[in-house]
Amino acid sequence: DQQVKQNSPSLSVQEGRISILNCDYTNSMFDYFLWYKKYPAEGPTFLISISSIKDKNEDGRFTVFLNKSAKHLSLHIVPSQPGDSAVYFCAARIPEYGNKLVFGAGTILRVKS
Amino acid sequence: GAGVSQSPSNKVTEKGKDVELRCDPISGHTALYWYRQRLGQGLEFLIYFQGNSAPDKSGLPSDRFSAERTGESVSTLTIQRTQQEDSAVYLCASSLVLDTEAFFGQGTRLTVV
Known part of the structure; x- marks a missing residue:
């Protein structure tokens, strides 16, 4: 049962353009959503999060949007840079288990210079 | 140390042998998680500790x-009588219970031959 889905395995974007990474979820009990970035041979690193009571959170070039009615969130990266090339994981928190995170399968982002 | 540390970073073992993977979380973090990432797949939750209990x-x-x-x-993750399908990167993460961000180690790459 995949509660968090990232339906695009990969995305290729030109440097300077916007990257949009999408994530869908099924469990309405999730209270926080997070994006992690992972480079090869490294552990995932936290990027940005959003509470379920908000619809937008912005941090520099990164903005996360949450549409609760559609159970959909997206990560926007503007402008995209070659160093942003990585695997991006969407994750959702289940409150009754502390910080247990349910992860999506990831999307490989390639930013071409 | 400042971050989550995992050892060994790489482990090659023969099918049927037992392996132990170690995780040193960030000091003071009460929550600890083990995840697994098989080749080409997303992060799969294995187990979560709150203090010393799971x-x-x-x-x-x-x-x-x-x-x-x-x-x-x-924390130690033990796999007995390893099988080839156990080959994966095993990731450990820790967090403060009330925090939303989990910090990951660099992972242990396990290869069962």
């Missing part, structure tokens, strides 16, 4: 897998 063991794939945590610090 309220959720639902992700352990089989009874060959076990984990323990002592002193609200170091």
Whole structure:
């Protein structure tokens, strides 16, 4: 049962353009959503999060949007840079288990210079 | 150390042997998680510790897998009678219970031959 889905395995974007990474979820009990970035041979690193009571959170070039009615969130990266090339994981928190995170399968982002 | 530390970073073992993977979380973090990432797949939750107890063991794939945590610090994930399908990167993460961000180690790449 995949509660968090990232339906695009990969995305290729030109440097300077916007990257949009999408994530869908099924469990309405999730209270926080997070994006992690992972480079090869490294552990995932936290990027940005959003509470379920908000619809937008912005941090520099990164903005996360949450549409609760559609159970959909997206990560926007503007402008995209070659160093942003990585695997991006969407994750959702289940409150009754502390910080247990349910992860999506990831999307490989390639930013071409 | 400042971050989550995992050892060994790489482990090659023969099918049928037992392996132990170690995780040193960030000091003071009461929550500790083990995840697994098989080649080309997303992060799969294995087990979660709150202090030294594991309220959720639902992700352990089989009874060959076990984990323990002592002193609200170091955790060991043990895989008995390893099989080739156990080959994966095993990731450990820790967090403050009320925090939303989990910090990951660099992972242990396990290869069963």
